[in-house]
Amino acid sequence: MELTREEESALKGEHGETMQMAYRILVATGEATDAERLVPIEWAHLSGVNYNTIGDAGEEFLSSLSKDARVKVKTTLNPMGFDIDNVANYNLDDNFIEKQLSIAKSYERMGVTPSFSCIPYEIFDIPKEGTQVSFAESNAAIHANSVDGIKTNKESAFSALASAITGKSPYSSLRKDDTPSLTINMKIDDPNELTYGMLGFFAGKVGNNSVNISGVGEMDRRSCKALCGGMGTSGTCAKFVFGQGTPECEKVDFDKKEMQNIHDELNTSEKGDMITLGSPQLGLEEISDLVVKLKGRSFTKRCMIFCPRSVKEQARNLGHTNELERAGCEILSDCCTCLTPLISKDDVDSVTTNSIKGAYYLKNSNGVDVNLKPLSQIIEEETR
Amino acid sequence: MKVLVKGRAQGKILKSKDPINFLGTVDKKTGIISDTNHPLYNKSIKDSILVFPHGVGSSVGAYTIYSIKSNDSAPLAMICQKADLTVATGCALANIPLITVDSEKMESLEDGKTVIVDSDSADLIAFLE
Numbered sequence: 001m002e003l004t005r006e007e008e009s010a011l012k013g014e015h016g017e018t019m020q021m022a023y024r025i026l027v028a029t030g031e032a033t034d035a036e037r038l039v040p041i042e043w044a045h046l047s048g049v050n051y052n053t054i055g056d057a058g059e060e061f062l063s064s065l066s067k068d069a070r071v072k073v074k075t076t077l078n079p080m081g082f083d084i085d086n087v088a089n090y091n092l093d094d095n096f097i098e099k100q101l102s103i104a105k106s107y108e109r110m111g112v113t114p115s116f117s118c119i120p121y122e123i124f125d126i127p128k129e130g131t132q133v134s135f136a137e138s139n140a141a142i143h144a145n146s147v148d149g150i151k152t153n154k155e156s157a158f159s160a161l162a163s164a165i166t167g168k169s170p171y172s173s174l175r176k177d178d179t180p181s182l183t184i185n186m187k188i189d190d191p192n193e194l195t196y197g198m199l200g201f202f203a204g205k206v207g208n209n210s211v212n213i214s215g216v217g218e219m220d221r222r223s224c225k226a227l228c229g230g231m232g233t234s235g236t237c238a239k240f241v242f243g244q245g246t247p248e249c250e251k252v253d254f255d256k257k258e259m260q261n262i263h264d265e266l267n268t269s270e271k272g273d274m275i276t277l278g279s280p281q282l283g284l285e286e287i288s289d290l291v292v293k294l295k296g297r298s299f300t301k302r303c304m305i306f307c308p309r310s311v312k313e314q315a316r317n318l319g320h321t322n323e324l325e326r327a328g329c330e331i332l333s334d335c336c337t338c339l340t341p342l343i344s345k346d347d348v349d350s351v352t353t354n355s356i357k358g359a360y361y362l363k364n365s366n367g368v369d370v371n372l373k374p375l376s377q378i379i380e381e382e383t384r
Numbered sequence: 385m386k387v388l389v390k391g392r393a394q395g396k397i398l399k400s401k402d403p404i405n406f407l408g409t410v411d412k413k414t415g416i417i418s419d420t421n422h423p424l425y426n427k428s429i430k431d432s433i434l435v436f437p438h439g440v441g442s443s444v445g446a447y448t449i450y451s452i453k454s455n456d457s458a459p460l461a462m463i464c465q466k467a468d469l470t471v472a473t474g475c476a477l478a479n480i481p482l483i484t485v486d487s488e489k490m491e492s493l494e495d496g497k498t499v500i501v502d503s504d505s506a507d508l509i510a511f512l513e
Binding site for chain 1: 386387388389390412442443444446447448450451467468469470472473475476477479482
């Protein structure tokens, strides 16, 4: 990798130990991904926030780092483990709460915006086309590259953190003008958001850096987020382009058989003891739509709804939170289904969700069974 | 050969034919491998030149490498055949020299041999007779 004189001196430690470590991370990541240089970035979005995933080692590291590290660019944050407004309603131990709050405080000390959201593309303004960013959250990276016209690698928690501190990132793979070498033909009629989640999960498995997707029509925001979430869960693919691609592209079908395989892998129960909506977190549009779809009916079992704090506040102003609480929903901000400590197999055997990303983590991390249903079917069968 | 994290170290090779999952299979205090199915089971990676194909498992494993180093139980250097981001960022966090080599060079790095790893020298890895 070619470094500027300034970058070289930072790597030697002439700008302090924190900068030196940040540049060591960028150089190690850059060499591992065949980048030839570093480029400036304008926005970093960090993962590695939930105490459930980073543990004591992460908490201690961030606490010590935050003594002198400060972010150089706009930096936003992934969800943490709970919503402080209602954490008392859940059976979470004090140690978890204390360590989680310490992690949040460390990030804030570094100057990070405590957004605790996995959908930064929905709650912040999108910079102009072609802007380089560093998004560590996989669904957000895919959304950025494929829908928002901005560029990011699928970063690790550490490369995004180093990018936040230095304002730079390795110029590798998806930052360059990448052309997919694989085209997926969508062969399913009348798809819903669950279908798109499974299409994404399939694409993540078969794709490398990027894929073309052909045969899909207009997609609403819910389906688009489901596609991004599913894709980020199963592999390292971080971009999709609609269309057939070049004639040289290898072609593969996403048909009923492929969809059934994924369904069988993630759907392990015919019913759920409770319902979760959100992974990725729900935006205001989806919350409003849910209120409309409910038409005054109530859920017949527990239903957890995950959204960003800013969305919860907007929803409150519109009267939506009142309506959802009336329908029996638990509304949680700052956290998400994905890697939540709030659902335990001691309390529930199975969970119904329309999220492929959520299903994967509920099954593999929480160890509960999963029942997959699109939202329309959840409303039809689980409310009255 | 490629330098991912710079530095210099001298020590004995501890070689594993299997990949290493740092999250969960390496004791953070002692550096001892706790996975009974691993070829290095019950051995400590402390103060070794750790040679292995590549890392596997969650990227959070990078924090484990950092913890092992903080507890003074880390390898002196690591040599891998494939650069994976967990080991690369872990070594970068902990400031442990990391070099990737091709399969032929990998063959020549035998368990128990003493080597000098030096990112500033021309041949990067030199055997000490």
